Amino acid sequence: NAGVMQNPRHLVRRRGQEARLRCSPMKGHSHVYWYRQLPEEGLKFMVYLQKENIIDESGMPKERFSAEFPKEGPSILRIQQVVRGDSAAYFCASSFEQGRETQYFGPGTRLLVL
Amino acid sequence: AQSVTQLGSHVSVSEGALVLLRCNYSSSVPPYLFWYVQYPNQGLQLLLKYTSAATLVKGINGFEAEFKKSETSFHLTKPSAHMSDAAEYFCAVTRGDSSYKLIFGSGTRLLVRP
Numbered sequence: 114n115a116g117v118m119q120n121p122r123h124l125v126r127r128r129g130q131e132a133r134l135r136c137s138p139m140k141g142h143s144h145v146y147w148y149r150q151l152p153e154e155g156l157k158f159m160v161y162l163q164k165e166n167i168i169d170e171s172g173m174p175k176e177r178f179s180a181e182f183p184k185e186g187p188s189i190l191r192i193q194q195v196v197r198g199d200s201a202a203y204f205c206a207s208s209f210e211q212g213r214e215t216q217y218f219g220p221g222t223r224l225l226v227l
Numbered sequence: 228a229q230s231v232t233q234l235g236s237h238v239s240v241s242e243g244a245l246v247l248l249r250c251n252y253s254s255s256v257p258p259y260l261f262w263y264v265q266y267p268n269q270g271l272q273l274l275l276k277y278t279s280a281a282t283l284v285k286g287i288n289g290f291e292a293e294f295k296k297s298e299t300s301f302h303l304t305k306p307s308a309h310m311s312d313a314a315e316y317f318c319a320v321t322r323g324d325s326s327y328k329l330i331f332g333s334g335t336r337l338l339v340r341p
Contacts, residue, residue, distance in 0.1 A: 117270070119270075144327070146327065146329075148329070148331075153333075154333055154334075155231075155317055155331035155332050155333045155334050156271070156317070156329070156331045157331070158328045158329065158330070161327055161328075169327075169328075172328075204270060204271065206271075206329075208327075215273055215276065216327075216329060217273070218263075218270040218271040218272070219270050220268075220269055220270040221269075221270050223268075
């Protein structure tokens with residue numbers, strides 16, 4: 114049973130470009146969570162999605178950031194017009210159910226904005 | 228609101244020595260508590276979790292943690308450190324109800340000296 118897959122593992126963008134980060138949850142998991150890890154910090158919750166629904170995006174910056182989890186295909190975290198402060202590791206996690214169920218993390222996408 | 232404090236951003240032990248990584252939490256409701264390990268350039272792997280059953284929780288790789296409500300602590304221990312234990316360790320809390328947001332501490336980097 115494959116784990117949570119994320120791609121790309123590393124992404125370099127220049128300021129003003131768009132970044133698209135993909136996450137395929139574990140088989141059978143319909144709950145996806147995105148977290149951001151800034152250098153020397155712990156992970157911070159960004160957004161929680163179920164298939165075709167955003168459940169909680171309270172941790173998402175108000176502008177430039179969006180997320181989706183379509184009926185078919187991976188979850189996408191999209192960052193428009195990236196700035197240097199967006200440089201971070203972005204982790205996706207998935208669970209079978211929400212709440213008390215364990216969240217399983219992917220290897221992360223490390224975004225570097227030049 | 229829930230929060231997690233990890234005392235000591237770096238802990239150094241000799242191989243074979245006791246490992247003790249400290250975690251204190253605050254929560255207005257019974258918490259669920261987790262320890263995750265992150266190896267360089269990898270995602271987070273669950274070591275163990277406390278979900279209001281036994282207060283002493285055993286995890287993978289010989290780690291265990293004890294939930295102490297009176298001290299609001301959930302310290303991680305291992306009797307004998309191995310070189311392969313060198314990594315960053317994160318304590319996390321979520322509420323005991325169906326909350327899905329993992330709130331992470333800032334992490335403790337464990338160094339193991341030969």
